[in-house]
Amino acid sequence: MARFLRNREKSKGQSPGSLIFIGTPKVDTVQIRVIDYDALTLTDQETADIREISHFNDTETVTWININGLHNVEFIGKVGQIFDLHPLTLEDILNTGQRPKIEEFDSYIFITLKMVRYDADNRMVLNDQLSIVLGHLFVLTFQEQPGDVFNPVRNRLKRQKSRIRGAGTDYLAYALMDTVVDNYIHIIEGIGENIEDLEGEILTGDDTGVMENINTFKREINYLRKSIRPAKEAVNKLVRLDNDIIDENTLPFLKDLQDLTHHAAEAIETYRDLLTDQLNIYNSVMANKMNDIMKILTIFAAVFIPLTFFAGIYGTNFDYLPELHYKYSYFIFWGILIVMAVALLYFFKRKQWF
Amino acid sequence: MARFLRNREKSKGQSPGSLIFIGTPKVDTVQIRVIDYDALTLTDQETADIREISHFNDTETVTWININGLHNVEFIGKVGQIFDLHPLTLEDILNTGQRPKIEEFDSYIFITLKMVRYDADNRMVLNDQLSIVLGHLFVLTFQEQPGDVFNPVRNRLKRQKSRIRGAGTDYLAYALMDTVVDNYIHIIEGIGENIEDLEGEILTGDDTGVMENINTFKREINYLRKSIRPAKEAVNKLVRLDNDIIDENTLPFLKDLQDLTHHAAEAIETYRDLLTDQLNIYNSVMANKMNDIMKILTIFAAVFIPLTFFAGIYGTNFDYLPELHYKYSYFIFWGILIVMAVALLYFFKRKQWF
Amino acid sequence: MARFLRNREKSKGQSPGSLIFIGTPKVDTVQIRVIDYDALTLTDQETADIREISHFNDTETVTWININGLHNVEFIGKVGQIFDLHPLTLEDILNTGQRPKIEEFDSYIFITLKMVRYDADNRMVLNDQLSIVLGHLFVLTFQEQPGDVFNPVRNRLKRQKSRIRGAGTDYLAYALMDTVVDNYIHIIEGIGENIEDLEGEILTGDDTGVMENINTFKREINYLRKSIRPAKEAVNKLVRLDNDIIDENTLPFLKDLQDLTHHAAEAIETYRDLLTDQLNIYNSVMANKMNDIMKILTIFAAVFIPLTFFAGIYGTNFDYLPELHYKYSYFIFWGILIVMAVALLYFFKRKQWF
């Protein structure tokens, strides 16, 4: 499967804006959780019935509807009718291969991001699609599967004095995106630590697993980048948006978020560079080791091959080979061999081979 | 043949705007298919007679004229007269090496793109030129050869309730371009899958075909890039165009298309980077294997060459060679050899060579 | 000689705008060809006498004066006086190392480009400087030497119905530049074909001339780039120029030219990338072949060196060497050798070395 580009196959030739789920269903049934609050009151309710949602839209309170599970196309279509979503918005919600982006529509802002998890066993970064529809009085969030990522936000919502309770839908959307981006930083940090730890192994060059590690980390960093770079663009666009859904008191927070995504994107680039440098250094270490190996081979060969030749000479069976018959020949022979060996070793020593 | 830059040879020194077909004719005769529709009625008609076209231009309905085959210069020239096309437009339609672009003229928008096919047997990406002339009441499409690419659009046209039936020429042109760009995504995904699958072979480094694969994919990805990057520029320009042919209801769809081409272009870059990384990793794997080979050679040579030398010494025929005559010489000799061999093996073991 | 930066030496410390020819004279005498035309009449005249030129300036017809040969500084100076050219324009015309550019003056637009030829024998791209002075009623072109590059334009001029006859000086200048840029495409295509053909040789890695080819093509592509990139900038600037010398009917043609230079510049980058990729692949092929060589060496050495050692053992002359005297020793000895050899070969086979 092409991890770096998710399948649009099913939608080929379909009418743009037609509703088709693209991806792998990750839950069995669609789950809905509705939190409705203002500064004074809060209700929190789980349901699986689409009809429960419809009347929330009328209240003056902030309504956050979180939907887990995207494979039920009909269900998503009904949500679209209730909140008057553009067909392209619905198409994007259902396409889990959608590139992160932000799009302004008449009555809402549509945001789609990737939520990222790290599967430490397979050393693999996993993606879930998160779509946020940010209206004046409602925030819809669409996730592929349930997760505890947003629990801290829910907890803050329950504290009556928290800033989030006093603010509007824009601040809620910000809080959710902040959680997602915080998670990017967290995962980059985890992988980054492993990358920085590679350095020692690289310089000794012992472990042949180093290269596999470099390869794995490079791939996963690239995979992360695919989620984070467009997210950065999207947040930049959000900050510049001149839309009355965004209150000006929320703007400093969005700028902070912009900063954070910038930080994440920069860290990604830094680690990519680091891995490239590490591979280069590793190659140099390999070349160095090769030189050392060849030096050892050459020293052994260059010292002993000539000696063996000389031994071979006096192993010949010529009838007339005068040196063989002198009394001290053998000792002179040894003497010459030793002188030759020492001379060769001295030659290599001067070349600083050892 | 230079695949990356198609021949303009024939047109050298010709008057700019003069009509010459540049490319290889891919069909024998020109085929015309005219679909004329509005929300209520639709006629679909195939013809080879240029005169059939001329009176379509008068109606208030949307007229889509698809022309397969570009080699008949005279024919294209007549089409140009009927629809009052600029000489440069005709020149671009006939030049199958034309770079994708969009150009605004007084009464129409001219769009030229590449349609892309993947020849899996030769692992080769193939290009066909598609030119679209988008007027207020007509859409002309010029293809090098017939294909079933646009059939889904035709099917949607036949469903009376589809959005496309209620919309104007701009939406039709969008639908056609969306089909082309969707196909880019599809083909990138196919090649991308193969690229991602290379990884395993690279790390073992066994198959020498890996390099050929990397080379092939890199070339084809580059070839795709040549079509997609200018297409991205063209779609960007289309979105920013302030032309009353483009209805504002179509704009969200064009933005979606812009997003999709952006996605395709980004995927191309990602796969290029991936291939570069893979080649680097492969080189490291090769260097590693080389080190292993040399270690084996060095161990064998370093252990046995000295031993052979010693054997050689006692194979000499010196008259006076005292060691030969002691009773246990031979066994002592073996002892020394074994000690030497073990010492050398211990030396290499400590160097972690095996 | 530094091909990539032509000598300004002679002008060092000279007053800017002072007239000095920089380059190698390529013709003996200056040649002038004057074509004077409007939609109805055309005169074509060759001369070497500067005085012939002066009175052409008064007519309402379009006057194209082509001058071959730049070494006659005094001559160029007189032309400058007749047409009231700025000293910097004259300096640029005379400096054959001038970077392509476009400059707007009060009464004319000054354009300087490189005309490019390919010397197939020496596989070398050659440059000639072309300067165009585009006024309301005259076009001056300055070439280093005569060539047949502009003949097609002259032929079109002679056909009374051609667009060029009905248009002004701007269209003539466009036609000339189009010829020059068309030629870029043609030459890039020629080199590109050779580059693409390298691929086969690279993967077999047999021909050591591959590297020389890669080197040559890279250098020449770089050399072309030096001419084409600034030409692209110049044409971009020309399109954006708001000058009444440029008629708005000519603008679509200039945009087409812009597109063409863009195409050329892009092809240059594509081929540069291709060459870089090819060199990388070639290096991998080399590394692969090295591994194969070393495997052969190692197999021979590792199999025969131990065998030779064993033969050496039984070649020693120890008085007491019991194995020598058993009847089947020699055959057992062979048996052991063969077992050893087979075991080693099996070891390398399992490592998939052959």
Added chain:
Amino acid sequence: MARFLRNREKSKGQSPGSLIFIGTPKVDTVQIRVIDYDALTLTDQETADIREISHFNDTETVTWININGLHNVEFIGKVGQIFDLHPLTLEDILNTGQRPKIEEFDSYIFITLKMVRYDADNRMVLNDQLSIVLGHLFVLTFQEQPGDVFNPVRNRLKRQKSRIRGAGTDYLAYALMDTVVDNYIHIIEGIGENIEDLEGEILTGDDTGVMENINTFKREINYLRKSIRPAKEAVNKLVRLDNDIIDENTLPFLKDLQDLTHHAAEAIETYRDLLTDQLNIYNSVMANKMNDIMKILTIFAAVFIPLTFFAGIYGTNFDYLPELHYKYSYFIFWGILIVMAVALLYFFKRKQWF
């Protein structure tokens, strides 16, 4: 620990703007130093009591409050109350992994930078966070630990005629930032000197420590870059800021600072390039040395292995081996060996192997 991305772990899921110290406490207790001055008077006072600060805010003089130690969250919170700081400002002050930036708030400008130290023993660049809150009448500086970095500024403050005494808070903030950036230049220069000194070692290729050095310097240069690049952006933003806290007389100084950060950032890039070049050259040197080693091995092997073979031939014990019995065989044998050896050496000499 991931040095290139500091831990936000503790803040995960926390309310944005909630006060948590992120980092390692570097001092035990918080230290406060308050310098209050105008052109005529100056008071300098150290304290650890938060209440001392509160009344400084009222005076018309410039008040510089320097706080060492960030781990006391409650303390920082109180400072925030006194000076009416935005929660995000406090969060950034407490997060020592914060990316350098500048942010404009209603009543102050918030600046955060990294102060950099070089630990020469471990050849490691160390970071401390510096946050500056620049109001109309006060400058707050928050450091992780005390240091003598700002002493020169304090000394200048004490000289009554210095420019700093006559200027406002903006000039004080400038002077502090200038000190920080000066220090960047100083540290880059120190590392740069070491990098430039590597060149000699690289070309001889003797010292295997070279690669470790290149690796270390590359890592530290990358680490510095992480601090300096965003600092450059921040200073650029500061210069463009249209805020009445910044007096126009201070602007030339800020532009000078901008220039200095630009210079630092450029030097970082230059040294990165230099290190990359050095590693490439080093790899070539290694390849060259490898060639030399292999030449020596090949010469020894190619000369002596055939000779040994010939000696082996006449060491065989064939009953009928005629050459053995001629009188001059041995000498002819030596003659042939010498001729062979000389011929082989001549062969290698002609190949310019030695």
Added chain:
Amino acid sequence: MARFLRNREKSKGQSPGSLIFIGTPKVDTVQIRVIDYDALTLTDQETADIREISHFNDTETVTWININGLHNVEFIGKVGQIFDLHPLTLEDILNTGQRPKIEEFDSYIFITLKMVRYDADNRMVLNDQLSIVLGHLFVLTFQEQPGDVFNPVRNRLKRQKSRIRGAGTDYLAYALMDTVVDNYIHIIEGIGENIEDLEGEILTGDDTGVMENINTFKREINYLRKSIRPAKEAVNKLVRLDNDIIDENTLPFLKDLQDLTHHAAEAIETYRDLLTDQLNIYNSVMANKMNDIMKILTIFAAVFIPLTFFAGIYGTNFDYLPELHYKYSYFIFWGILIVMAVALLYFFKRKQWF
């Protein structure tokens, strides 16, 4: 010493704008040369007395004061008082490590550039700082040491009819900068010629000095770049400056200068790329040669090692070794050896190893 970043050490912690000379004094005493001219009159005067300068400022003529030697801080300070220079201007004049830039002040434009020399013996580019203060009626130039660089300008000044005599201070400043930039081109050309000449040596790969040359040129090209890139920025800024010191008649000349610096910067990049390409090619050449070396070694080893083994077999002293006693054994033995050798050589020949 860090050549790529000059020492600011002495100024660390100093008040910004305080006067300290940073660099190595290159002359003993300060030399002043004053040229005062208009279209009709010219005086030229050398002096060492600061008081001589002060009254020049009053005249309506153009006054060019050239000062050689910067180490006398007090002297520079007085010049600053006379011409009312900003403290930062004086600081920049005295800091010989200052990055090239242009700064606009109330009554003058401050320009600082590097003058570049090439020390051919040490193959080293050397820098001198040039600062130009361009006022309405005066031009101050500050050099580190005397040189004959500006003599051509002085000679032109002495010719009464030259353009420079009729123009203002802006044209004089232009003429000086043009001289400096011309010199860049000249030096790049010199180094470029050497770089292009390397190509031949690289492809043969014989001379091991190639790598040292590549390294040297790369370093010096980088060093030049450090001067030229900011100079390009500065000239760009100068052209865009809207300051009444710059007459509009001078603008075409400044644009020409802009073009020239652009040309220089582009040539620098071209040569950098060329050197990178050359190093890559050189590495491939090295790898190729290594392959050749290993082939020779492998052929010798693979042919003779098995032969030696066979000779060893028949050198054993087994009592019962039947082959030794046949009459033609020795000749059969030779026959087998030759067949083996020929077979192996054929094997390598088929692999195209020789």
